[in-house]
Amino acid sequence: MDKWQGVTASELSTSQTFLIDLCHLLGVDTPHPTAEQDYMFERPITFAHGDGSTSAGRIDLYRRGAFVLESKKLKLGRHAKGFDDALLRARSQAENYARALPAAEGRPPFVVVVDVGHRIELYSEFSRSGGTYVPYPDPRSHRIALADLRKPDVRERLRKVWLDPLGLDPSRESARVTREIADRLARLARSLEQANHAPEAVAQFLMRCLFTMFAEDVKLLPEHAFRDLLVTHAEQPDVAMRMVRQLWIDMDAGTEFSAVVKDTVLRFNGKLFKQPDILPLDRDQVALLAEAAHAKWQHVEPAIFGTLLERALSPKDRHKLGAHYTPRAYVERLVLPTVIEPLRKEWTEAQAAAGTLADEGKDKDAIAELRRFHHRLCTVRVLDPACGSGNFLYVTLEHLKRLEGEVLNALDELGYQQADLALGGERADATAGETVDPHNLLGIELNPRAAAIAEVVLWIGYLQWHFRTRGDVHPPQPVIRDFRNIENRDAVLAYDGVEFVTDEQGRPVTRWDGETMKVSPVTGEPVPDEHARKPVERYVKPRKAAWPEADFIVGNPPFIGNKRMRTALGDGYVEALRGAWPEMPESADFVMYWWHHAAQLTRRGAVERFGFITTNSIRQSFNRRVLEPHLGDKKQPLSLVFAIPDHPWVDSADGAAVRIAMTVATRAATEGVVREVTGEREARHGETDVSLRDRRGVVFPDLRVGVAVNNALPLKANLGVSCPGVKLHGSGFIVATDAARTLGLGVVAGLDQHVRPYRNGRDLTDSPRDVRVIDLYGLSANEVRVRFPEVYQHVFEYVKPERDQNSRDSYRENWWVHGEPRGSFRPALRSLNRYIVTPVTAKHRVFQFLESEILPDDALMVVASSDAQHLGVLSSAVHVAWVLGTGSTLEDRPRYIKTSCFEKFPFPDLHAADKFAGPIGVAVVDDNGRAGPTETYGEYPSDRIRALGEQLDAHRKRQQAAHPGLTLTGMYNVLEKLRSGEPLTAKERTVHEQGLVSVLRQLHDELDDAVLHAYGWGDLLPALRVAHGNDPAPEGQTRDDAKRAFDEAILERLVALNADRAAEEARGEIRWLRPGFQNPDAARDRDPEQARLDTDTAGNDQPDPDTTPAPLPPNTKPQPWPKDTVDQVRAVADLLAASPVPLSIDEIAARFTARGPWKKRLPKLLEMLVALGRAQEKDGVYIAS
Template identity: 75%
Template sequence: MNKNGADEGAVGDTLATDAFITKWQGITASELSTSQSFLIDLCALLGVDMPHATAEQDYMFERPITFAHGDGSTSAGRIDLYRRGAFVLESKKLRQGAHTRGFDDAMLRARSQAENYARALPAAEGRPPFVVVVDVGHRIELYSEFSRSGATYTPFPDPRSHRIALADLRKPEVRDRLRRLWTDPLGLDPSRESARVTREIATRLARLARSLEQAGHDAEAVAQFLMRCLFTMFAEDVKLLPRDSFRELLTKHAEQPDIAMRMLAQLWRDMDEGGFSAVLAGNVLRFNGKLFKQPDTLPLDTAQLTLLIEAARADWKHVEPAIFGTLLERALSPGERHKLGAHYTPRAYVERLVLPTVIEPLRKEWGEAQAAAMTLAAEDKPDDAVKELRRFHHRLCTVRVLDPACGSGNFLYVTLEHLKRLEGEVLLALDELGYRQTGLALGGERADAAAGETVDPHNLLGIELNPRAAAIAEVVLWIGYLQWHFRTRGDVHPPQPVIRDFRNIENRDAVLAYDRVEFELDERGIPVTRWDGETMKVSPVTGEKVPDDTARKPVERYVNPRKAAWPDADFVVGNPPFIGNKRMRTALGDGYVEALRGVWPEMPESADFVMYWWHHAAQLTRRGALERFGFITTNSIRQSFNRRVIEAAMAAPRAAAKPLSVPTPSSVPTSSSFPTPSSAPASSSAPASSSPRKRGSMDVAVDPPSAGSRGTNEQKEQPLSLVFAIPDHPWVDSTEGAAVRIAMTVGATEEISGKLHESVDEEPITDGEMAVRLNARRGTVNADLTVGVNVNSASKLLANRELAFRGITLVGAGFLIDRAHAAELGAFEQGLAHSYIRPFFNGRDLMQGSRDVFALDLFGLEECEARDQVPAIYQRLLDRVKPEREQNARGAYRKRWWIFAEPRSEFRMAMRGLNRYIATPMTARHRIFAFLDGAALPDQGLVPVAHDHASVLGVLSSACHLAWALASGSRLGVGNDARYNQSSCFETFPFPNLHTADKFASPIGVALVDETGRAGETQTYGEYPSDRIRHLAEQLDAHRKRQQAAHPGLTLTGMYNVLEKLRSGDVLTTKERTIHEQGLVSVLRQLHDELDEAVLYAYGWGDLLPLLRIGHGNDTPSEGQTRDDAKRAFDEAILERLVALNAQRAAAEARGEILWLRPEYQNPDLAREREPEQTSLAADTTKPGEPDDDTTPTAPQPPATKPQPWPKDTVDQVRAVADVLATSPVPLSLDEIAARFTARGAWKKRLPMLVEMLVALGRAQEKEGKLSAV
């Protein structure tokens, strides 16, 4: 037999395997020593490296781990065997006592312990894709979680075959699976290989579709024909049709395409009805559904039939439904086919939302049912145990999951697969209890319409506007369902009909219902049209591209518009379209947007399109019509214009919303913070404290339920909680295949601690997918998707009003000119034109270097005045701006075309009398503030602050304000850059009152820096912090400008990138060292450090300096602390104090005590003589290191609660005990748990057993006789 090396190897493997099985079969020695010996032998058998202890602890026995408990305590544990990035392995512990009938308690405990170990691993290591449970001498169990996001590990590859008996090791494929567990664990993810196969298949279909369309066939007819073809190919590959029958039919008539198509049409009729098929000369199953109701074929030529035969040769049983729908839609859509090679949304990304939205709450219920069944089985009540499991199975088979923007069905398919996995576990548990049911098998299939029940596509509901995508979604669900059937049931055919027309995918709009769409007519009865928003032409005057005014499309009117109803469902999950509020009219049309906003009047007009889905789902959840919902949105959901929708949903319901009433400052004391301590009574010129409520401000009251919802108006509405959120995550837009940044949110009314996942590391894998390492935090998730201090609860302060603005919005590229054209138009001459040509800055100019461009600013001139006074400028705008503006949807932009779209008159008014102002980019990696010349106009990408005092610049540039801006702002774009919103970041920020802050004990000396960057003489400042802040801020601004002037290629981004690396202690590259020398970045660092210190002293918070110095890399962290830990602690402490200070300032302002930032502009009648007392926190009077008696922490105690009645039903008892543990801030003893309930009889006797089952299932943990939730 030894003809080659392969035969010798096979024989050697067989002998080694037999020896291994002989040695270990039935071993029952002590767990620790036996387990390690067993695993060493297993490694030798598989030919993988042996475990070995290293400093990294990445592959070893007895890997130490630390558990953090909810009460702040920690405990130690040890993983039996750990391999980083691969698995956590736990061996079964031998235990005393009887074995629970039908359940292996020890293996359940080992699995739960392994999952707890995986969750407790340091975030830097990430979650392993596998947990492995070993019963030495008997079996190995595999559980996987390929999204690696902390979700539940499920049996791998499925509930039928996740258990590997010792004898199974004789199978080469089993040994290979275990070997790859060590060497290539992620390669075991079946979706990876199937994704490659699916791409190849979609490419073949695209070629055939293109050929058919080029032959003149309608694209929709081609799509329907090919969908029937592909399902037939899938059917023969999974043996629903005789093997190769479809291919042989086509090949036999390859030279006679017309005969082949006629026979194919007959085959499809036979498949629809079932029975004998003359085409195949045998019986065929009854497929039914609606796919073959119209068995139309297309006339193919020989070449096209050859393409179809090539497509049929692919192995269709291995397509990946999670991405097949997207690729199929691209392949069958002429307008989308060019995107076939683009990236698709990875399955792991979809799972990251589906699991916490749908599967985790169902698994929680499953754990409760399992614990109840185990308790009943232990009490020798097997029939009752079966009843509990069957009851949960019925719940699972009747659950409804809706995707109201389902596209081609990827979210629905992933949900279906996980429901089937869970069903498999339920049926396995029933099987182990010896239960058999007619029509119910391990795979969960129905025998006929009446016998048994199962999870199948009827559980998944969808709404989709695109008819082709809706049809594809149905096909995808059935392919996925049938794949699962054959994966778990082998060659056993599913019950007939094979597919059913459940009508579960609706082809309609999900947020707007209407009777019909009509064209808007003018007074003459002629349809009103507008520019199509896309087509351009070359201007005969300028030679530049301008809108083509002949490319028109009609303006639509929606008749009888109303809110769209959603079908009854338990869960909602999906990925609604990414259309920002500014793009809605262009993408959807004016008529649609007007109708949409008309029927959803409570929605802010500034809200993105996706928020209509979010708001609708939140309403249904608050009324109890939904259990949970989860959506993908762009990460701008954290910005104020979208966040208002979330805040309204999270607020407690009330009968009617009242506008906030703040007393208007009138003849009451006010004060000033900058630049002098002068004060006077406020006058009517002060900014209004509140404005009339505008359309779209989110009141808490919600609309009555729409038709089709199960909620009733009589139901008490509950405030929404965010139970899961990822504020920023990479994503692949399935429509464009483009990389974007998104947020995930899951809403429910459950009173549980939310979970926030934050991306800490991202590495590219393949096909646009990023391996994302997430760090989880628990607590109340705020509306801005943060945990901890709710910065967005801060009030806008009158003291900061009317100083920060959005920059200029042009809407017309012709407004901008370069220096040469500016000279031609008289910008640098003494003349009238000079005042209308102004330097123009955007964020890139500030951060990367000026483009040296100018804007033609005719603000304040009427059209006739502009033509008369500056005709050359007027003509340029006439030729280059007017054609574009004439096509704009906004009438004001069309009418006043020579003026900037948003000229910011308020900003211009605030700039009167100022020679400079402060500016910061709206979106940037580094939050930098700098002075700009008063003549320069800021683009909309800049946030200008109309203040010329360096003290304001200094405070804005400090670590205090940086922490506030990052927490109250948002992030934007693929680069995930911080976004500064003047409303939430500036207007809420409580500046220190510099002139009444504590004086320095002695004058402060700071070494001045000369023009070469060298330290020179020491300047002594005054006794107030404002003196030091002002001088440091002036030096900071001058230093940056001086170095950039000396080195034209030097950018602020480059300087601050290097500053970031200096603080982290990383080694600089050659390029970075050059930037360091050119920018004198160490000097820059020193200026910022001293500025941060001065601002802290101005607040009176010098006790935070040690944390700040460690966070900046200036001091060494204490043992067990990192620089990031210190920075995080500093930010949290600063935010907590600033939020408290904001509340105090808001209360003072309500009394009329206002610390104006710029009183001579904000309140010119200010003439108060006395200074106000500094608003300060109570903590300000406590010296650093001195304990505060009022805030000294005490050990948490179990809360005193009124005992609740002990439930009668076993599963309700399990749920009640689990809830008590989950809501307790401290671990509880059995007696303390029992004290939470009241009942008569011997109910307490069951409590220890219930608790033991919760521990075995990983729902609870025991430490020193106390129990707590996991």
């Protein structure tokens, strides 16, 4: 230590020499290179980046299964007081290395940061499953100064980091304590209940005992006072209990001298000791209590109360109330992404802002930023609406206190005098200032005993943290307070009362109690006992239960399946529940009512994020129906940001293994992480160690990862050629064909242009109506009255009265014109003799041509092209996958959205695609449906797609014309049956024969083949052939697996192609779908050969001199540079996170606009983001970590 005092490590060799000397001091082996690379200096590592690239790095010192160690690297230049960028950067780099280690090695439990000659910092993450590394053992003592190495306990701690890192996990010691005494306490609880003491009285008595044991072990009471009392009077249990009662009276009020313990007793207050009732124990029961008092209660896991409560409850009550005890690692696996990670993101932003301000010499502003975040932390509210005995809230509290400790450390380093802050964990009051304490944690719990225990759990957790960080300093009195933050009530159903149902004679209606059995005298088997009955209940004025205001919601609601709800909860309760929540499907499990309520609050902006543990059946259709409306809403988007679809669970009461899912959602349209279980290993005491693997992308309702299609941009090439059909706003515009003749159709000159055939979605998918629509767009009311008086009178009588009541001025004043006549889009159709349509909402995504004389309804999406190659691409499996991934749904039917499904869809570059190996032969079907000889088309995919598109459209129309009752829905239902291999019914066989559906299937298969080759993605054809039932699925896979793989691959490639096209368009290279219409000036000046390739071959698309292209907004627009420093940090971090490619400082600056020298701050902001692990820098460009 004398050797290294004050030495600064500016070279790698200096750091290695220091670490070798440290190993000698600790008595551990020194690093040595091996083939396994398990303990060495300069361990090579490979980073995989989001853009697909990789980069190399080297860990200063690595020991597998123990730690990643990084030394501080000196950096020339000014450093802000209190913000050692080099140490921050070393910690961030170490955590990045830990994440980049091969999955087979797992993440080490420790990250070690060394400032040679000064200090060593320890950070731990004992679950080793992707959580945040936090200061170890806490934020006030994780730094080991060089002089501290003289202390034996410090050297032993570091030695364990090398040799037994998991032995330093404090939860293992607390779990050991918990397991040792849980059985004894449960035996005592059962013994007391068997002595005819009420379970609630037993629970309250034991809670007071347990807290008293904890209080004496942390020296809130004189040391061993309670234990010695029990031992001294073991043979006089009645005396012991009377003395215990007096002690509790003293603890409630506080006293300068207690005769029981012969010393001062602090004022504890709270609700726990208000009623100091005791139970008459016998000698054995006092001995059990004394045995429990010998445990190390200062190390107890507060969730022991959950274990005690779980084992004290009967199996029926345990099942009904969902009171499961969860291993701490499992709880953290949900709490961290739900609550802590978003707060830590805010913390890094506050740190970066404060560091930037301090670097500019604005120390007061830097302190203000940190204090602002501290206030945010001290006022955050976390709700568990099914809190049980409080284990989720307890774990949340501990992590909030850890984060608060880091904030207070940062304020210390800036020299802030914290007289008005709660250093180390003192709670908020008028004199001590703000702090995180149990008032931040809110709960709802139906079981009154569990609700009471939850409050005790939180106070024990808070006090543990106090003594861990403040030593033997007593907290302010009263030691505990009644914040009334745990509500004892139903979380999903509120009601005024419960009454018994009676019959006409006023007698109670009863039913079998659902559990009592008797032996049948006939079969000898157990049968329900008809005499064991319970009254049928009716809930008075049932309604949705309200939840207290909260920023985050997290918890583990009851596991009761839909089919067991009536048995577990009672008919009256279930009927009241479903009546109060009519929008919930009756197929939903009980837990989904919590999920639905939290989703509603989050989408409204009342809650930032929520996370629940549910049964893994949340992925199945009967529960997915709850998720889908929330995740599919475009106006108020909700996204899953974290999910584990299938995770092991241990029921602490009986050891039963169950499977659960975890889901975390937030209000945004964003990507998430699906953490998949890759391995399970039985651990000690019935727990399971789980290995996990992350997959990032859009998380769908079935908890699988997809592609972030919402990142796709509108393409100029597609703008101006798609639009929904007209919206009438007046049913009187529609007339039957016969009625149209009475209006002059076929007689009055020019009327055929204004009384036109009309089609909506059902006309296409089912049987078309024989109707026409009056279309007077472009005419004044007076012109209509002069030229077509019969039509004028009809509209005046059948449309105007309805329009007169419309609140929109334009609808009332232009009553003879459709509400939305699509005037700006009509020029796109003017020169075409046909155009493409698809129903907006339909079970099957079908495109077809309509003649130009037909006017489409707004239930049809129109594509203004007469080219069959466009029809072919849109009809392919490629586009269908895109539509399903980017559109929305109405009930269970996909909806085609113009902006996302069409305007963002990148068509293949049909003429740039590779030629096929020779001319293409396509089977032709004659007018009678018989297969004829193949016809030969050109060498390009476009030629083949165009030919197949024509055949597809002609085939369907021909078969429908030959069989008037044949519908597209019927034909495509049968096509799906053929692909699935299911047998056809007699009715379906008729459809198959009339529609020649096998020929239809062949046309689609060949079209998919052609389109995939046009994109250059022929490698995906095998998966599509399996998905469509043409080839068998590989062993271990299903047709659905192949379909999912194909869809995900298509979406991923289309999103990438969309980004490429958007980049091209930003450079001015636009692949117009209809260049003659969309860009007529450029089309006139084109090379004749190129013009031939790009012009619609149907020859109907001539530019209209009266038409101008639709305005084309730029893909990106600079945003205003925020004024607030934290907002500036957030804006830059969000920009990097959204960018698929690294950005230079100049490129980042170009994305913002402001006056003044604001750009000078960018380098420091980026430096802080890199130091804090939010960004990475390489060769002068930056990308999000």
